[in-house]
Amino acid sequence: MTYSSDSVAPWWRDAVCYQIYVRSFADGNGDGIGDLAGITSRLDYLESLNVDALWLTPFYRSPQADHGYDVSDYRDVDPLFGTLADFDEMLAGAHERGLKVIVDLVPNHTAAAHPWFEEAVAAGPGSPERGRYIFRDGRGPDGSLPPNNWQSVFGGPAWSQVPDGQWYLHLFDASQPDLNWDDAEVGDEFESILRFWLDRGVDGFRVDVAHGLFKASGLPDVEGIGPGGETLDATMSQWDRPYWDQPGVHDVYRRWRKVLDSYPGDRMMIGEAWVGSAESMARYVRPDEMHQVFNFHWLSTPFSAPALRRVIDESYAAVAPVGATPTWVLSNHDVVRTVTHYGGGDLGLSRAKASMLTMLALPGSAYVYQGEELGLPQVDVAPEDRQDPTWLRGGGVGRDGCRVPLPWSGSEPPFGFSPGAPGEVRTWLPQPAWFRDYTVDHETGDPYSTLAFLRYAVARRRSLVGELSQTITMLERGDDVVAFRRDGVDGAPGLVCVVNCGTTDHAVDDLGEPVVLSAALSEHGGQLLPNSAAWFLA
Numbered sequence: 001m002t003y004s005s006d007s008v009a010p011w012w013r014d015a016v017c018y019q020i021y022v023r024s025f026a027d028g029n030g031d032g033i034g035d036l037a038g039i040t041s042r043l044d045y046l047e048s049l050n051v052d053a054l055w056l057t058p059f060y061r062s063p064q065a066d067h068g069y070d071v072s073d074y075r076d077v078d079p080l081f082g083t084l085a086d087f088d089e090m091l092a093g094a095h096e097r098g099l100k101v102i103v104d105l106v107p108n109h110t111a112a113a114h115p116w117f118e119e120a121v122a123a124g125p126g127s128p129e130r131g132r133y134i135f136r137d138g139r140g141p142d143g144s145l146p147p148n149n150w151q152s153v154f155g156g157p158a159w160s161q162v163p164d165g166q167w168y169l170h171l172f173d174a175s176q177p178d179l180n181w182d183d184a185e186v187g188d189e190f191e192s193i194l195r196f197w198l199d200r201g202v203d204g205f206r207v208d209v210a211h212g213l214f215k216a217s218g219l220p221d222v223e224g225i226g227p228g229g230e231t232l233d234a235t236m237s238q239w240d241r242p243y244w245d246q247p248g249v250h251d252v253y254r255r256w257r258k259v260l261d262s263y264p265g266d267r268m269m270i271g272e273a274w275v276g277s278a279e280s281m282a283r284y285v286r287p288d289e290m291h292q293v294f295n296f297h298w299l300s301t302p303f304s305a306p307a308l309r310r311v312i313d314e315s316y317a318a319v320a321p322v323g324a325t326p327t328w329v330l331s332n333h334d335v336v337r338t339v340t341h342y343g344g345g346d347l348g349l350s351r352a353k354a355s356m357l358t359m360l361a362l363p364g365s366a367y368v369y370q371g372e373e374l375g376l377p378q379v380d381v382a383p384e385d386r387q388d389p390t391w392l393r394g395g396g397v398g399r400d401g402c403r404v405p406l407p408w409s410g411s412e413p414p415f416g417f418s419p420g421a422p423g424e425v426r427t428w429l430p431q432p433a434w435f436r437d438y439t440v441d442h443e444t445g446d447p448y449s450t451l452a453f454l455r456y457a458v459a460r461r462r463s464l465v466g467e468l469s470q471t472i473t474m475l476e477r478g479d480d481v482v483a484f485r486r487d488g489v490d491g492a493p494g495l496v497c498v499v500n501c502g503t504t505d506h507a508v509d510d511l512g513e514p515v516v517l518s519a520a521l522s523e524h525g526g527q528l529l530p531n532s533a534a535w536f537l538a
Helices: 036-041 043-048 084-096 115-123 184-200 249-261 278-283 305-322 345-361 433-438 440-444 450-467
Strands: 016-020 053-056 073-077 100-105 159-161 167-169 204-207 268-271 327-329 365-369 473-475 481-486 495-500 514-517 532-537
Touching: 016 450, 036 043, 036 084, 043 084, 073 084, 073 184, 084 100, 084 184, 100 184, 100 268, 184 249, 249 268, 278 305, 305 473, 305 481, 345 365, 345 450, 345 481, 345 495, 345 532, 433 440, 440 450, 450 514
Parallel strands: 016 053, 016 365, 053 100, 100 204, 204 268, 327 365
Antiparallel strands: 159 167, 473 481, 481 495, 495 532, 514 532
């Protein structure tokens, strides 16, 4: 697919979107927890990153058992984060700076504190109120065993019992009961929620657990799982489960697409759809469904030339039949930070910057998680400080290490995250002392910092993207090198991206002068160093 520089493309197709984990971005009121006022106070910084859009994690009313992904009121702001007026002020300020705003939508489950679930527990078995959720009688002579062997993503059984003996399903924490999307009232409610936020002016939605709304008829046991949740068949895919990627989800997104299309301004939705293949992912972006889904196959790819070439080829092959473009994402609030994923230290940082530059060169939109622009590695949060329900339920170390509040300034905690002098405020997750070397202020003064690199790379991308084709041509430059070209349109020069995944320098003098580098060329011969990437105009 190609388009000319004067054609009109929807804003989201080539956007660079910055993810804000609200609790950990900036604290406006001094309680150690990020909030909407904190975001508003940092809008100039966000504008300076040259990104096109912001994605905010949930800020709705919530008991915060899963830090906002357990929603008790989808139409209001939790007092922890501010008020609806604070949201409106933040949204207006973002729009004044040309920044779009995408908000998180959580349709798979509510909080146990949601009025619907409280009504369901009180109403009893067989009631319409219970029909909004997935309640079942237990197994065994006295119903004391869960209805099936499903396990929670966060660890332990996916069922909890209520006082009258019935069990309810929660694929995540017990405080997050799954909704029954076969109930018409659930679908009507979420259409109303969509319209509430669209009417306030939001530009799009990130759909949480987009692959999980429907469950297979009869709620069959998962094959290869023992009665205690142990894995009996190590070859079985984690995505081959009767509660993931069921056909009914697509009807929901067709309905939502009609709602979005009825509003002006190219409103969009992007799905968090963890599925087993690129082909399954592509079903979510058919022309009458979602606009985008996260390309998690890119996120999980190791830093090797064969692996990167494979995921690029597979991503394009999957979306081409439905006329969509891929998305590219290296990290988010649920996974280990990119620097650490790629080996940590200088090696991990070099690979993270090279992967970022590669991602920004590819057609489609790119998603950047807060802190990536600073080169933050994963934090080793002490067990006594961890708050992730994954850790609390025995499902593993959890995700706290990528969620530690950002360092903005100073040499001691809270590093400008909260107002006040050092030591006056304890952030909700403790910041390590070594954050002093990663603050925004520290990196702003360094022209060779990760922050300076990302600002420049995103600015160059923005200046070039309208003059580049949406197609790429892979180039042969050796087994350990990934290279591709995007042709220019209307006589504009094309873009060549080269990534050196090997262990020796790679000659690039045939491509002319680089326009963006993730690391300086070698001192002798001007070659591309291992674990680095470069752009050339050609």
